[in-house]
Amino acid sequence: MADKNKVSLVIFSGDLDKLLASFIIATGAAASGMKVSMFFTFWGLKLIQKEGAKSSKMYWMKRLFGWMLRPGPDKRTLSQMNFLGLGPVMLKKLMKRSKVPSLRELMISARTLGVEFTACTTSMEIMGITRETLIPEVDRIAGVTSFLADAKQSNFTLFI
Amino acid sequence: MADKNKVSLVIFSGDLDKLLASFIIATGAAASGMKVSMFFTFWGLKLIQKEGAKSSKMYWMKRLFGWMLRPGPDKRTLSQMNFLGLGPVMLKKLMKRSKVPSLRELMISARTLGVEFTACTTSMEIMGITRETLIPEVDRIAGVTSFLADAKQSNFTLFI
Amino acid sequence: MADKNKVSLVIFSGDLDKLLASFIIATGAAASGMKVSMFFTFWGLKLIQKEGAKSSKMYWMKRLFGWMLRPGPDKRTLSQMNFLGLGPVMLKKLMKRSKVPSLRELMISARTLGVEFTACTTSMEIMGITRETLIPEVDRIAGVTSFLADAKQSNFTLFI
Numbered sequence: 001m002a003d004k005n006k007v008s009l010v011i012f013s014g015d016l017d018k019l020l021a022s023f024i025i026a027t028g029a030a031a032s033g034m035k036v037s038m039f040f041t042f043w044g045l046k047l048i049q050k051e052g053a054k055s056s057k058m059y060w061m062k063r064l065f066g067w068m069l070r071p072g073p074d075k076r077t078l079s080q081m082n083f084l085g086l087g088p089v090m091l092k093k094l095m096k097r098s099k100v101p102s103l104r105e106l107m108i109s110a111r112t113l114g115v116e117f118t119a120c121t122t123s124m125e126i127m128g129i130t131r132e133t134l135i136p137e138v139d140r141i142a143g144v145t146s147f148l149a150d151a152k153q154s155n156f157t158l159f160i
Numbered sequence: 161m162a163d164k165n166k167v168s169l170v171i172f173s174g175d176l177d178k179l180l181a182s183f184i185i186a187t188g189a190a191a192s193g194m195k196v197s198m199f200f201t202f203w204g205l206k207l208i209q210k211e212g213a214k215s216s217k218m219y220w221m222k223r224l225f226g227w228m229l230r231p232g233p234d235k236r237t238l239s240q241m242n243f244l245g246l247g248p249v250m251l252k253k254l255m256k257r258s259k260v261p262s263l264r265e266l267m268i269s270a271r272t273l274g275v276e277f278t279a280c281t282t283s284m285e286i287m288g289i290t291r292e293t294l295i296p297e298v299d300r301i302a303g304v305t306s307f308l309a310d311a312k313q314s315n316f317t318l319f320i
Numbered sequence: 321m322a323d324k325n326k327v328s329l330v331i332f333s334g335d336l337d338k339l340l341a342s343f344i345i346a347t348g349a350a351a352s353g354m355k356v357s358m359f360f361t362f363w364g365l366k367l368i369q370k371e372g373a374k375s376s377k378m379y380w381m382k383r384l385f386g387w388m389l390r391p392g393p394d395k396r397t398l399s400q401m402n403f404l405g406l407g408p409v410m411l412k413k414l415m416k417r418s419k420v421p422s423l424r425e426l427m428i429s430a431r432t433l434g435v436e437f438t439a440c441t442t443s444m445e446i447m448g449i450t451r452e453t454l455i456p457e458v459d460r461i462a463g464v465t466s467f468l469a470d471a472k473q474s475n476f477t478l479f480i
Binding site for chain 3: 168170172174201202203229282285286287288303304305307308311312314316317318319
């Protein structure tokens with residue numbers, strides 16, 4: 001155990017602000033030489049879906065859920081102060097002026113640094129998300145058992 | 161420390177989606193042989209209250225808080241996309257079609273697998289919740305010190 | 321590793337209920353002899369800003385964000401049941417009747433017990449928060465690398 005050097009993150013939220021925090025932690029940890037595992041579940045799955053992806057051959061409910069939460073890093077809203085989209089626009093401008101990388105750029109950095117992306121099987125089934133609609137950067141589709149194996153080997157695990 | 165095999169979960173949220181995630185992790189960990197401790201606090205207490213339970217002999221404020229958050233697994237709302245209750249109804253239907261167990265079923269599984277339920281003393285006092293209004297499956301009522309003792313012995317601890 | 325005795329908390333949320341939970345854990349852990357580190361980021365920064373502090377010499381966007389989230393422990397709202405401020409008023413009254421310390425009192429206890437307050441550099445830059453507008457109790461301003469160093473040495477780390 002003394003040589004643990006790993007972080008596990010459960011990405012439950014689809015909120016822009018929480019996703020930014022997640023990726024700042026993930027890229028920071030990976031840059032400092034830690035192994036990082038991100039487990040995308042529930043609303044978090046929307047980030048790793050292809051932009052414009054639609055839930056096809058689904059019941060109308062899956063369609064409705066799909067419509068409500070549009071996929072991709074640019075469609076994320078804030079957990080607070082969203083104000084019909086004004087909040088995210090402002091936050092993105094503030095980040096740009098402060099030279100903080102965007103969520104899209106952070107995702108690319110994370111991949112370059114070897115951060116592992118796992119999509120949660122159970123949530124995919126519930127929400128009607130298929131493998132083909134996920135971005136190719138997703139390393140694997142796995143359930144809670146895989147997450148637990150990662151978390152047990154991690155220095156710390158966060159639920160975000 | 162090498163033989164740690166325990167998970168601690170702080171269940172702060174009363175949202176259906178977060179509770180589902182909590183219980184999927186809890187039952188998954190317990191099924192794989194880990195000891196699991198769930199510490200219900202604040203809004204999370206609503207899940208382990210008897211259905212139809214009322215806060216009696218209380219100030220009107222406690223009554224009002226009690227009315228606002230109805231107890232039990234069937235009354236939980238979503239952290240996002242709630243749409244006056246349409247969201248939870250849809251999610252439950254999607255889960256049924258995907259053969260994912262309901263929150264009520266997951267709670268029963270958790271208990272069968274030996275997951276420990278603790279109710280937070282401080283939150284109970286604040287919200288005017290008495291022992292009698294909790295479901296009998298609650299193992300103990302305890303404060304932050306008990307939680308800390310559990311968390312220190314855990315492989316990982318999540319705040320949900 | 322056997323002598324780890326530390327807790328790290330990422331305070332991402334600015335919600336009264338989550339901040340109360342954070343400080344109950346922090347003071348409980350510190351009182352039991354653990355080293356506690358609180359890393360304030362995003363909306364959590366609002367708690368450790370001086371009351372009445374304004375984001376000066378800023379773009380109108382920073383001003384607007386500043387206006388939307390007023391600083392200090394007394395201005396925090398609830399993650400649920402906020403009801404235009406009625407929720408926090410009620411919660412504070414219930415806490416007082418139950419003799420639970422207020423958020424302000426918990427912050428003072430935390431400092432007395434040696435809990436360390438760190439403000440996140442990146443979030444400060446994005447939100448236009450300067451050192452001068454933070455309360456003097458803040459020990460340091462640091463980035464994700466410092467947080468990671470703390471988290472790696474902790475028994476458990478929570479994202480709140």
